[in-house]
Amino acid sequence: MANELIKALALLKEKEWVDLTHTFGPESPHFSAFPAAEFSAMFTHDDGFLAQSFKFVGQYGTHLDAPIHFVRNTRYLDELDLKELVLPLVVIDKSKEAAENNDYALSVEDLLRFEEEHGHIEPGTFVALRTDWSKRWPDVEAFNNKDDDGHSHVPGWSLEALKVLFEERKIKAIGHETFDTDSSLDYRRNGSLISEYYVLEQDTYQVELLTNLDKVPATGAVIFNLVPKPEKASGFPVRSFAILP
Numbered sequence: 745m746a747n748e749l750i751k752a753l754a755l756l757k758e759k760e761w762v763d764l765t766h767t768f769g770p771e772s773p774h775f776s777a778f779p780a781a782e783f784s785a786m787f788t789h790d791d792g793f794l795a796q797s798f799k800f801v802g803q804y805g806t807h808l809d810a811p812i813h814f815v816r817n818t819r820y821l822d823e824l825d826l827k828e829l830v831l832p833l834v835v836i837d838k839s840k841e842a843a844e845n846n847d848y849a850l851s852v853e854d855l856l857r858f859e860e861e862h863g864h865i866e867p868g869t870f871v872a873l874r875t876d877w878s879k880r881w882p883d884v885e886a887f888n889n890k891d892d893d894g895h896s897h898v899p900g901w902s903l904e905a906l907k908v909l910f911e912e913r914k915i916k917a918i919g920h921e922t923f924d925t926d927s928s929l930d931y932r933r934n935g936s937l938i939s940e941y942y943v944l945e946q947d948t949y950q951v952e953l954l955t956n957l958d959k960v961p962a963t964g965a966v967i968f969n970l971v972p973k974p975e976k977a978s979g980f981p982v983r984s985f986a987i988l989p
Contacts (some may be wrong), residue, residue: 746768746893750807753763754780756987759988759989760987760988761985761986761988762959762960762965762985762986762987763955763958763982763984763985764806764919764951764954764956764957764958764960764967764984764985764986765806765954765955765982765984765985766805766807766878766882766953766955766957768781768804768805768806768807768981769781769785770782770806770893771882771924772796772805772882772883773859773880773882773883773884773887773888774801774805774886775801775803775923775924776888776925778801778803778804779801780800781798781799781800781801781804781837782797782798782799783796783798783799784796784797785797787808790937791793793933794913797846800981801930802974802977802978802979802981803952803978803979804981805953805983806951806952806953806954806955806981806982806983807951807952807953807979807980807981807982808821808938808949808950808951808969808971808979808980808982808984809944809949809950809952809978809979810823810824810944810949810977810978810979811943811944811945811946811947811948811949812944813979814940814944814945814977815944815945818944818974819947819966819975820975820977820978821971821973821974821978821980822932822973822975822976823871823929824976825882826847828916828948828949829847829870829907829968829969829970829971830966830967830968830969831869831916831917831966831967832866832868832869832872832965832966832967833869833870833871833872833916833960833963833965833966833967833986834862834865834869834870834872834915834962834963835870835871835872835874835957835960835961835962835963835965836850836854836858836871836873836874836962837852837870837874837936837957837958837962838850838865838873838874838875838899839874839875839876839958840855841899842876842877842899843876845859845883845899846897846898846899847897847898847929848875848897848899849899849900849901849902849905849929849930850873850899850900850901850902850905851902851904851905851929852902852904852905852908854905855905855908855909858881858962861962862962862963863963864913865909865915866913867914867915867916868878868914868915868916869913869915869916870915870916870917870918870919870967871909871915871918872918872919872951872954872957872960872967873899873900873901873918873919873920873921874921874957874958875899875921876926876957876958877898877899877921877922877923878921878953878954878955878956878957881953881955884980887923888944889933890949895913895928895932896928897926897929898922898923898924899919899927899937900920900922900923900924900926900927900928900929900931901920901923901925901926901927901939902927902931903930903938903939903942905946906918906925906942906943907940907942908950909945910942910943913929915917915960916948917949917950917951917952917953917965917985918943918950918951919949919950919952919967919982920951920952920954921953921954921957922952922953923952923953924935924937924940924952925937925939925940925943925950925952926938926939926940927960943971949969951969952983953982960986961988961989964988964989965986965987965988965989966986966987967984967985967986968984968986968987969982969983969984970982970983970985
């Protein structure tokens, strides 16, 4: 068995690995209600070693939201099972649509067209929405994309599409390149992030602010979401990466 495991690792290392995670710092784009991160050196090599202090909200940079982030009496980050964090990856490309309409929201029709081309979305998968919004990083103004009235225009998922994915396709988790699950237009229409609440209400997680989805095929890859284990955390920066087929 051990020999088979080592062989499997050797096979994985022969494949292409794609980092899906932004490098973040105090100047990086972040949700407007949160303060900027603070990084400082507590000790330097002149003291004999380098040690740093990092202060940031859990939902900072590429990060994983646990169910408790929006839903009471659900799981914290440290309660997620390890095997939940490694999943088959499906990437739905709506980058062209998002470029033409910054308020674009993935629809049920989009899902059906995707399946016509790439096959049925299997249960237990991680589905990522590619909009190429990550290419705006680290330009804060471009990432927020506000109009003259101060309203952001950022793409996202429709609630209807998410319901098909979770209730009919039985997927496990989702990810996207933006701050939120909902498009900014849907957020203004609904007065709340109803799609984000819905996802976390499924007792699962999502990964926000992904990058490099343009380097991953529509199907066949595997996503790893490596995250620290702080006690009773609602979310934390994550190191997400994909291994290509």
